[in-house]
Amino acid sequence: MAVRYIETCRLPTPFGVFEMHGFEESDTGKEHVALTLGDLAGDEPMLVRTHSECLTGDALYSMRCDCGYQLEEALRSIAREGRGILMYLRQEGRGIGLLNKIRAYNLQDHGADTVEANERLGFAADLRDYSMCKDMLEHLGIKRLRLMTNNPRKVKALSSYGIEVVERVELQVGRNPHNEHYLDTKQSKLGHFLAIHQDDDPQL
Numbered sequence: 001m002a003v004r005y006i007e008t009c010r011l012p013t014p015f016g017v018f019e020m021h022g023f024e025e026s027d028t029g030k031e032h033v034a035l036t037l038g039d040l041a042g043d044e045p046m047l048v049r050t051h052s053e054c055l056t057g058d059a060l061y062s063m064r065c066d067c068g069y070q071l072e073e074a075l076r077s078i079a080r081e082g083r084g085i086l087m088y089l090r091q092e093g094r095g096i097g098l099l100n101k102i103r104a105y106n107l108q109d110h111g112a113d114t115v116e117a118n119e120r121l122g123f124a125a126d127l128r129d130y131s132m133c134k135d136m137l138e139h140l141g142i143k144r145l146r147l148m149t150n151n152p153r154k155v156k157a158l159s160s161y162g163i164e165v166v167e168r169v170e171l172q173v174g175r176n177p178h179n180e181h182y183l184d185t186k187q188s189k190l191g192h193f194l195a196i197h198q199d200d201d202p203q204l
């Protein structure tokens with residue numbers, strides 16, 4: 001998805017004072033942001049998080065998933081290094097949107113897992129496309145990075161756009177009784193690098 005840069009502002013947070021860069025998808029008008037911290041110039045690859053929107057987890061403290069915990073940990077890690085980028089991508093519900101995610105959660109309340117629920121609603125398990133990251137990173141002048149994720153699809157997608165992912169940095173936080181089954185399903189059905197296989201995972 002091609003995006004164009006719109007504007008930048010300061011964004012003070014409890015973790016540090018970031019700059020927020022706004023982008024707009026040319027075809028859909030969908031809005032994405034990149035939060036940056038520190039000096040982006042230089043060859044040393046910096047920490048980058050590509051975070052998909054999760055209103056329930058990121059803003060409403062939901063414990064059904066790990067999103068809110070990951071968002072906080074990613075910002076904290078970037079602040080600790082004094083340098084890095086968090087791209088907040090408006091792909092709610094792995095691309096199905098908020099209301100369909102509520103439908104999917106309802107099916108999960110009645111026994112489906114996260115993948116089955118999507119499929120019962122007529123969606124693929126994961127509809128996300130990461131091509132907006134290419135333009136966003138290009139705008140910021142980033143060609144090499146260390147990607148904070150447990151999701152192999154994100155690594156593959158960025159690599160396919162010619163971005164060099166020199167390291168995958170795991171981001172395992174927030175496991176709790178309400179999201180255990182969800183995380184286990186991400187591992188078994190979506191191929192995420194998570195707890196059980198952690199030790200024999202190459203870190204790319």
Ligand SMILES: Nc1nc2c(ncn2[C@@H]2O[C@H](COP(=O)(O)OP(=O)(O)OP(=O)(O)O)[C@@H](O)[C@H]2O)c(=O)[nH]1
Nearest residue numbers: 051052053054065091092093094104114149150151
């Ligand atoms: N359809 C659907 N989407 C969900 C469900 N739970 C969480 N999500 C969405 O899944 C996405 C999770 O995005 P990310 O935090 O980028 O996580 P990820 O792709 O699992 O990979 P990581 O980088 O390892 O976190 C968000 O868009 C959430 O809204 C669910 O049960 N069903």
Ligand SMILES: [Zn+2]
Nearest residue numbers: 054057065067
């Ligand atoms: Zn979530």
